[in-house]
Amino acid sequence: MRLLLVEDDALLAQGLIQSLKKEGYAVEHADTCASALGAIEAMTPELVVLDLGLPDGDGLTVLKALKQQRAQVGVLILTARDELDDKIIGLDHGADDYLAKPFEPLELFARLRVVARRFGKQQDSRLNVEPVTLDLASHQVEFEQNTLQLPRKEYMLLKALMENKGRVLSKSQLEDKLYHWGEELGSNAIEVHIHHLRKKLPTGFIKTLRGIGYVVGS
Template sequence: MRILIVEDDEVLADGLTVGLRLSGFTADLVGTLADARAALDVSEFEGMVLDIMLPDGLGLDLLSELRAKGSALPVLLLTARDQVKDRVRGLDAGADDYLGKPFDLQELAARLRAILRRGEGRANGALRHNGLVIDPATFSGRLHGQDLSFSRREFAILHALMEHPGRVLSKDTLEERLYGWQEEIESNTVEVHIHRLRAKIGRDFIETLRGLGYRLAAEGDAPSRSG
């Protein structure tokens, strides 16, 4: 889950970036409205953590711009302002949630998962396909009664595929889910993680379409656990 963080406080921004990555998000960071607009123009994000008070204006202005363009990007507002009128203004501007500073990083991650889930039209955090159930809060899964655990990047790939069952996701798309701007993309990392996932959930669970990418096997196609 790729998230854009718009926060100018360097200490808080670094903590947010590290904390959200530990919670399974791929987090990219900018510190101004101008940089946020540029980032949104060139990259796709599944959600945004947006500070209200920024050096070059109000985060609410950016939020209003997005909603005026018809963007449904899930947005969680962060601010030191915690008065009722500020919360009301933010929510009326189109925010999906609101968290006042100081805050707990685990709560922030949980709120992000909730607004992303609502954006996908799901009431429950778990994703299910072909007997596999995965939990984004714990990077864990369960298949035919057996508990499974995944690395952060294994889970990121699996989560992306299970969000869009039947859709082919290219290698480039999956790499965007794995790496932020400042992280170096490792050679063959997608192939390596796909191989490891197949060892855990079955070699036929994830299909390879040569030259196109990867997708989940159709619902009802029993995956093999061997190989």
């Protein structure tokens, strides 16, 4: 499920990105109102975790624009503002839930699941980009009557590409999705994983745009 995290606290955002990815979300991060509005257009998120206190304006501006453009996106406000009036204002502007800082990550994940169910956006159990199907529950790949069980990094890489069908992902974007901050990473790790995946998948399924990145389904 595509999730946009709008948070200007770099350390908090870094920790949340890692935790949310472990929960299975495809996470993009914005730290200003301007970058959040751009990300909304680029990635069409299904869930948004939105801080109200942003350096270039009030997060409510993002919330208003988001609800005007995409009424079916779930929004959870995440903020240090714990006054009742702020909570009411956020909900009145279309937020679906509200969580004040500091908070426990497990509570955030539980609230996001509730919001996702409300919008009927629970993560589908299967991703399909012809002729390949990825079963998110079993981690199996199916195509042309073949069934594969991939190693974790290859599975995560394929999942990221299939979740972004038709969208080119750069090497750095794929590294962010596969590796946690501080984890040791070889200079050609993505190329190696792509090489192994290509040997297992239909010919031409993963396409390379030289100097740009990788894409499936285009």
